[in-house]
Amino acid sequence: xxxxxxxxxxxxxxxxxxxxxxxxxxxxxxxxxxxxxxxxxxxxxxxxxxxxxxxxxxxxxxxxxxxxxxxxxxxxxxxxxxxxxxxxxxxxxxxxxxxxxxxxxxxxxxxxxxxxxxxxxxxxxxxxxxxxxxxxxxxxxxxxxxxxxxxxxxxxxxxxxxxxxxxxxxxxxxxxxxxxxxxxxxxxxxxxxxxxxxxxxxxxxxxxxxxxxxxxxxxxxxxxxxxx
Ligand SMILES: C[S@@+](CC[C@H](N)C(=O)[O-])C[C@H]1O[C@@H](n2cnc3c(N)ncnc32)[C@H](O)[C@@H]1O
Numbered sequence: 687x688x689x690x691x692x693x694x695x696x697x698x699x700x701x702x703x704x705x706x707x708x709x710x711x712x713x714x715x716x717x718x719x720x721x722x723x724x725x726x727x728x729x730x731x732x733x734x735x736x737x738x739x740x741x742x743x744x745x746x747x748x749x750x751x752x753x754x755x756x757x758x759x760x761x762x763x764x765x766x767x768x769x770x771x772x773x774x775x776x777x778x779x780x781x782x783x784x785x786x787x788x789x790x791x792x793x794x795x796x797x798x799x800x801x802x803x804x805x806x807x808x809x810x811x812x813x814x815x816x817x818x819x820x821x822x823x824x825x826x827x828x829x830x831x832x833x834x835x836x837x838x839x840x841x842x843x844x845x846x847x848x849x850x851x852x853x854x855x856x857x858x859x860x861x862x863x864x865x866x867x868x869x870x871x872x873x874x875x876x877x878x879x880x881x882x883x884x885x886x887x888x889x890x891x892x893x894x895x896x897x898x899x900x901x902x903x904x905x906x907x908x909x910x911x912x913x914x
Contacts, residue, residue, distance in 0.1 A: 696720045702772050703747045707739050713904045718827050718857060719743040721901075721909060723750065725853040727823040729809040731755065733795050733837055738765025738788070740827050745788040746772050752787065753805040757794040765790050795833075798840045806849050823853035828907070831863025834886055841914075842893035854895060854912040857903055858886065886910055 696717050704712045719740055722730060728750055732741050735754030742765070744750045756762050769788045789808040791801045809820050824841050826834070834856050841851050861882050866874035869888035872881055883900055887910060890898045895912035903909045 699743060699747050703743045704739075705768060705772065706737075710905060711739055714857065714907050715739045715743065715827060717903055718825075718855070718909065719748065721903075721911065722823060722825050722855055723748045725823045725855070727821045727853050729753075729820055729822040729849075731805055731822055731824045731851075733824065733826045734829050734833060735761070735765060735790070736828075737761045738769065738790065740825070741765060741788055741790075742769050742772055745769065750787065751809055752789070753808050754788070754790040755793055755795055755801060755805075756790075757792065759792040762790045762792040795836060795840060798844070802844065802846055802849075806846065809849070818848070820849045821852045822849050823855065824851050825854075826856045828859040829856055830858075830860040832865060834858045834910075835868050835889065838886075838889060838893055838895075842895070850914075852914055854890070854914065855909060856886075857907050857909045858882070859907065883908060883910070 699716060704716070707715065722744060730744055730750050730752045732752055732754045735741050735756045738754050741752040741754045745752045746769070754762065754765055766788070791804060793801045806820070809822060813820065824837070826837050829837065837856060841854060844851055861879055864877055864882055867876055867881060867885040869885045869892055871888040872885050887898045887900060890910070890912045895914055898910065898912040900908055900910050
């Protein structure tokens with residue numbers, strides 16, 4: 687596996703952006719947010735967004751347009767509530783109006799066909815009419831077990847006009863919940879930590895992703911990035 691030299695050193699963010707986050711959550715979310723921003727893509731689809739910790743940093747700290755998707759309605763509501771609290775504070779501090787750059791959909795990611803148009807219209811808001819294709823980064827932080835594979839299947843199967851899912855970043859978690867490996871490089875039953883990370887990378891390549899890279903995030907979590 688990778689050693690700590692791959693750790694992403696990141697500058698601190700305003701404390702309002704990490705409101706309510708445990709030190710451990712902050713330790714993975716902040717470098718993941720920097721990594722997402724480093725793609726230089728303004729639109730982000732955050733799958734399995736949970737309480738929106740990552741989304742609020744991307745929207746309020748990096749000024750990106752973020753669409754959160756999670757099947758847990760309460761977590762989606764919590765994302766929007768905290769986002770609006772942060773925005774109110776920013777209005778007081780900087781006199782800037784709310785940016786309205788966070789959108790949230792309560793849906794299972796498997797219902798991709800139902801929410802991808804909603805996400806696209808959100809990303810398209812306030813863009814120039816002539817701008818034909820929107821570049822979108824698809825991210826997922828601490829995706830449990832097989833969810834990473836499901837996300838790869840959805841992204842690689844998406845050929846929607848008007849958007850280009852050009853960048854991909856995930857950090858897997860709960861590896862004990864991975865039932866089987868998927869790439870041709872391994873037998874399905876060869877599940878162990880090292881193989882899972884290699885298998886995800888192989889699977890991405892098989893699904894047409896390029897520039898696949900595994901890196902160390904923090905406190906035992908790894909990220910895998912790729913482009914399309
Ligand atoms: C470990 S949490 C990570 C949340 C968030 N990414 C973070 O880092 O704070 C995994 C999230 O994925 C969501 N989730 C799990 N399966 C899902 C599915 N099939 N569709 C949408 N969301 C799902 C859960 O509700 C949960 O919020």
